[in-house]
Amino acid sequence: MNIALVGYGSVGKGVAQVFLNKRDLLKQNFELSISLKGIFSSKGALIDPNGLNLESILGSKDLTVHPSWHQELSFLETIDDLDLDLVIEVTPTNIKDGEPGKSHIISSIKKGCDVVTANKGPLVVAFNELSQLAQKNESILRYEGSVGGGIPVFNLVRETLQGNSIHSLSGILNGTSNFILTQMTYERTSFESALKTAQELGYAEADPTADVEGFDAASKTVILANGLFGMNKGIDDVYIQGITKVTPEAIELAKTDNFVIKHICSIEDGQIEVAPRLIQKTSPLAVDGTLNVVSLKTDLAKEITIIGRGAGGEETASAILSDVVDIHLTRVS
Amino acid sequence: MKIELEVELTDKPGELVKCLEPISALGGNILQVIHHRSRSVGKGVTPVSIHFEVENIDVIEDIKNAIENQGVHVVKWAQEFVGFKHVVILIGHVFQKDITDTIIRLLDSGVLVNEVNAKITQKEDVSTVKLSIVGDTEQTIQEALNLCKEICQEKELFLIRS
Secondary structure, eight states, X not given: OEEEEEOOSHHHHHHHHHHHHTHHHHHHHHOOOOEEEEEEOSSEEEEOTTOOOHHHHHTOSOGGGXXXXXXXXXXXXXXXXSOOSEEEEOOOOOTTTOTTHHHHHHHHHHTTOEEEEOOHHHHHHHHHHHHHHHHHTTOOEEOGGGSSTTOOHHHIIIXXXXXOOEEEEEEEOOHHHHHHHHHHHHSOOOHHHHHHHXXXXXXXXXXXXXHHTSHHHXXXXXXXXXXXXXXXXXXXXXXEXXXXXXXXXXXXXXXXXXXXXXXXXXXXXTEEEEEEEEEETTSTTOOOTTEEEEXXXXXXXXXXXXXXXXXXXXHHHHXXXXXXXXXXXXXXX | OEEEEEEEEESSTTHHHHHHHHHHHTTOEEEEEEEOGGGOOBTTEEEEEEEEEOSOGGGHHHHHHHHHHTTOEEEXXXXXXXXXXXXXXXXXXXXXXXXXXXXXHHHHTTOEEEEEEEEEOSGGGOEEEEEXXXXXXXXXXXXXXXXXXXXXXXXXOEXXXX
C-alpha cells in the first residue's frame, strides 16, 4: 500500500514509528506491506518514489539534511507525481476553515485515494461535504483518531454494534480539562492553581483556551454527532460552557451528595452540549486524570462505555493504524 | 408509591373490608395488614396498620376520601416519596440576584426545592449554592432544569447540573 503522511508533528512521528515497529506484524497478520512514499511537514517534504527508509528518518534529528528532503515542497504540488493508494492527513487542527487539511483531503479523494485523518478541523467544518465527496469517488474516509485518541468509538459502532440504534452519547473528550477538575477534586486547589500544575506537567498548553473553554471537546462532539448520529452540525450548534468558572466550593458541595464535577460532552435529542456536570462518583463517566471516556446508550446492547487515553502520538497512531488496516482489509476483500 | 395507613376499627365483621375495598377498587396493591391488639384504644376499638402501594399516584386522594366516607377514622397516613431528584449548583452573585425569587420560581414550576447549601467566598463576593430539586416525574424535573437554565442566563449565574 502506497501511503503519503501529511503532517509531521507528534502524531505524524507516532504514525511513522508505529509503521516501523509493526512492519512485521502487519505483513504476518494482514499481508499488508506499507510503502511510505512521502512525508510532508510545514517546511518541506521527504520524497522517495521507492519508499522512504523509516529507520534513517526516525533516527534523524534534522529532516532538512536527509537526502530525500525537498525544501518547501508541498503535498498539493506533489500529489500528481506520487502513485498513492492512501493519504494520512495529520496537519494541525484549524476549526475556523479546516485548512490546510481540508484541501489535502479533498485533493486526495479526487485523486481516488483513500484517506485516514486525525485532524478535527476539516471534519468539523465540512464533515458531510467530505463524506459525500468520498462516497461519490468511491474513496474510503476514516477518522478514528480525530476523537478520543486511542478510544475506538467509530470502529466500535461500525464493526460491533451493527443494527443497534444509538439513542444518546455522553463522555469526556478532553484530557486537559479532566486533569484540572481531578486536581481540584482531590488536591482541593483553585482552577488557576490546577491549570498551572497541568501546564508544568505538559498536560496543558501555554494558551489553554481551546481545552478549558470547551472548544476542543465541542469539535470532537460535532464529529461524533455527524459521524455516529448522521447529523449535519457545526461548532456553532453546540452549547458550550468551559470549566474556568468552576469554584473549589462547587467541588466541595458536589461531594456532599457523592457527585464529582466533570466536563461532559453530550448528544441527546438532537442537542449537543459541552458543559461541567455533576456526575455520581460511581458512574462509569467519573474517570480521573487525563483519561477520556465515551458512553453510548443503544437500543439493543443498552449502555456501553469505553475508557482510554484521549491524546498522545502513539495512542492516536494506534487509531490511525487501525483505520489503515481496516481500509486494506476492505480493499482486499 | 408505598403508603402506610393507620385506622381505628371496631371489632365487628366487615369493618376491615371498608378500608380494603376502596384500596383494591382504585388499583392499590395491599402488602400487609397488622392488628395492634396490644394498643387497644377503647372498648372494642383496635388500631390497624394497612400497607399498600399504588402505581398511579393520582388515585391516592380518592382512596383516602373513599375510606373516610365509609366512616372510618384515619389516624395516620404516611406516603413514601418516590420521586426524581436532581442537584444544581449555581455560582456567581446568587444572593445579590435574589435567591428567594430564584427558589420561588422553581417552586412555581411544580417541583420542591428541599435543600439549599451555600458557600460564600470573599473573592468578588462570589457565592456557590447547591439546590436539591425533587419532582414527581422526570418531565417535571426537566422543565424545572430548563427554567433554572433560563434564570441563570437572566441573572448571569454559572449553572452546573446533574
